[in-house]
Every structure is written in C-alpha cells, then in structure tokens.
Amino acid sequence: MTKPQRVTTTISDGLAYVRLARPEQHNAIDFDMLHAVVKAARSLRKQPGVRAVIVHGEGPSFCSGLDFKSVLARPMRGLLHYAQLWYCWRNNFQDWSMGWRDVPAPVIAAIHGNCFGGGIQLALGADIRIATPDARLSLMEAKWGLIPDMGGVALLRELVPIDVAKELVLSGRVFSGAEAMELKLVTHLADDPLAAAEALAAELATRSxxxxxxxxxxxxxxxxxxxxxxxxxxxxxxxxxxxxxxxxxxxxxxxxxxxxxxxxxxxxxxxx
Missing domain, CATH: 1.10.12 (Lyase 2-enoyl-coa Hydratase; Chain  A, domain 2)
Incomplete structure (x- = not known):
C-alpha cells in the first residue's frame, strides 16, 4: 500500500512551497512527516535556482506538534529514534527545525491555527515567521513531561531573554500570535500569512x-x-x-x- 504523502514540495519561478499535508490531524507530526520535512530541507539546499522557501500547513493549523499516539504505535521505530539522544551530532528530530538554517535561501514560515511543540520549533527554524493574530502557539512539551528537543533551545535563545524562554518552556502555556509578536517570536502579523509570505518572497527575489x-x-x-x-x-x-x-x-x-x-x-x- 502506498504511504500517504505527508509533505509536498513545489517550486514555481524560484519560490519553493513546503506544505505539511496532514490536515485532518492538524498536521501533527508522525515519523513519515518528520523524515519528509528533513528530506525536503536537504533537497532544497542543493537547488541553486530556489530564491525563497515558504513552509506552511494545509487545513486548519500550521502544525499541532508530535502525534504521540502514532509514535507510540511504532515502538521499534521509536526506540531507534530514542537511541539518537546519545548521538554527538544533530539527530533527525533536531534536523526537523535546524535543517532549514542550512538552506542558502530565506525560509519563511506562514503560521495559522495551532502551532504547538514541534510545530513551533519548526517555525523557529525558519528565518522569518508570519502569523495570524489569533494563531495559537505553545512550547507544550512540559505537559507531556518532556523538554523541547527538536532544536527549540538553540533557536529560542536568539529571540527572547532567558526568563521569557523559561516561562514559556516550564509552563507550556498557549499564547496567541499577537502575544508571540510582542515576545519577538514572530516577525510579522497578517490575516493571511501565506499571502504575506508570498509578497515578502517576491520582494526578496529582487535581490542577489x-x-x-x-x-x-x-x-x-x-x-x-x-x-x-x-x-x-x-x-x-x-x-x-x-x-x-x-x-x-x-x-x-x-x-x-x-x-x-x-x-x-x-x-x-x-x-x-
């Protein structure tokens, strides 16, 4: 049976769209999506004609974080990923966000709906974030007895003071796109973040x-x-x-x- 396509990548006139395509689950992350996003970033690194990248989610949300039910249903694969915590280099979960920093073109995240856990860490991996004012964001790992481990700390420290980071990580609370703007976690607010991302990408395309x-x-x-x-x-x-x-x-x-x-x-x- 053919696996469902979790991520689609299309390129038009030098603009690459990376779309999370699990809308019925608010683009929750399963293993297939994890690897598809990592693969997309690695592929775009090698394409000199790409002038900008937009990462966005299909359906009601950008990305609602890790799908624990799906991950726990595949214990052997989960165990292999757990073993990566002993790596001395970036693991696959960290490449989910950090891989976008290696793409030699501006990466813009268009955020709407839920942006939780691994979702916000993916957005932090982008160079620029545009969110709706009513988007819902959270570094939610504390609610599952965990810490952000998909590149979140390496990225968060560039944007906010440590006390703000601690409050968000330790509480795991949900905050709006408007508050995210105040906290400097997003770059711009827009009612239609995808359209705003496209307009910005068009402007960037006029540069070398x-x-x-x-x-x-x-x-x-x-x-x-x-x-x-x-x-x-x-x-x-x-x-x-x-x-x-x-x-x-x-x-x-x-x-x-x-x-x-x-x-x-x-x-x-x-x-x-």
Whole structure:
C-alpha cells in the first residue's frame, strides 16, 4: 500500500512551497512527516535556482506538534529514534527545525491555527515567521513531561531573554500570535500569512541570491561570537560576494539606469 504523502514540495519561478499535508490531524507530526520535512530541507539546499522557501500547513493549523499516539504505535521505530539522544551530532528530530538554517535561501514560515511543540520549533527554524493574530502557539512539551528537543533551545535563545524562554518552556502555556509578536517570536502579523509570505518572497527575489545566502549565513554564524569573531565572519562572507557575477549584476541594476535595470541574476553559487 502506498504511504500517504505527508509533505509536498513545489517550486514555481524560484519560490519553493513546503506544505505539511496532514490536515485532518492538524498536521501533527508522525515519523513519515518528520523524515519528509528533513528530506525536503536537504533537497532544497542543493537547488541553486530556489530564491525563497515558504513552509506552511494545509487545513486548519500550521502544525499541532508530535502525534504521540502514532509514535507510540511504532515502538521499534521509536526506540531507534530514542537511541539518537546519545548521538554527538544533530539527530533527525533536531534536523526537523535546524535543517532549514542550512538552506542558502530565506525560509519563511506562514503560521495559522495551532502551532504547538514541534510545530513551533519548526517555525523557529525558519528565518522569518508570519502569523495570524489569533494563531495559537505553545512550547507544550512540559505537559507531556518532556523538554523541547527538536532544536527549540538553540533557536529560542536568539529571540527572547532567558526568563521569557523559561516561562514559556516550564509552563507550556498557549499564547496567541499577537502575544508571540510582542515576545519577538514572530516577525510579522497578517490575516493571511501565506499571502504575506508570498509578497515578502517576491520582494526578496529582487535581490542577489548570493547576497541573500551570504547574509543569512553571516548573521547565523556571527550572532553569538565575540566582536573579533563577528568581524571575521563579515570578512569571510564578503570575500565570497565581491567581484562575482551576481555582485556585478546588482551594481548594474542599481547604477546603470533604466537600460540595465532589472537584469536577471544568475543562479546562486553560494551553498554555505
């Protein structure tokens, strides 16, 4: 019997849509969805024509978190994943969110409905988050006697002070998209986050894809370093841009007047 398709990836004019496709379960995470999301991120890393990625959920919710009933129904597979807690490197559950940081293009999460547990950790893995004001978010693992373990801590520390992170993680409470905006967990609010994500992606597509990739990696790798370390990252990534084709095209588009304006960029060469 053919397995149900948990995630679909489509690419149109350089914009990739990654859609969670388990709407009847509010896109709750089972093993098939976990691996499909990880596979999608790895695949998009290798596609230089992709200019932006939008991650969104089909149906009433973005993602309602781990489907414990489904996971517990497959004890042997669950045991194999449990063994990954002893890995000295990122495991599959952590790749669920962290893998999107390796994609050399802006990743935008369009959040609506429920965004719980692994769902919010997936959203945190995106570069930009757009949510409806009435979206419901929660780092809900405490209610199951667990801690966030799908990359949540590594991502959360970049966005909020530690006391805010502790309150959200220890309480597991549900909060709205509007409060998430106040807490700086989401970037923008919109009644139609998918449309807003598309508009933003179209704007980003007017920039050099190499500059977008380098800017993303620069910020991720310099953010927590010392001053000298951050400056070293600046030098490193600028070296990979200056004088190359897309840098020259950007200069032409901005200085060459109407005759040169709008010249198409070449495929991205920076892969991280």
């Amino acid at each position: 894809p190499d500059a977008l990739a380098a800017g993303k990696f620069l910020l991720q790798r310099a953010w927590s370093k010392s001053e000298s370390g951050a400056l070293a990252q600046e030098r490193r990534w600028q070296r990979r841009l200056m004088g190359f084709a897309n840098n020259r095209i950007a200069i032409q588009n901005n200085q060459g007047g109407k005759a040169a304006a709008g010249k198409a960029y070449q495929a991205r060469r920076i892969q991280g």
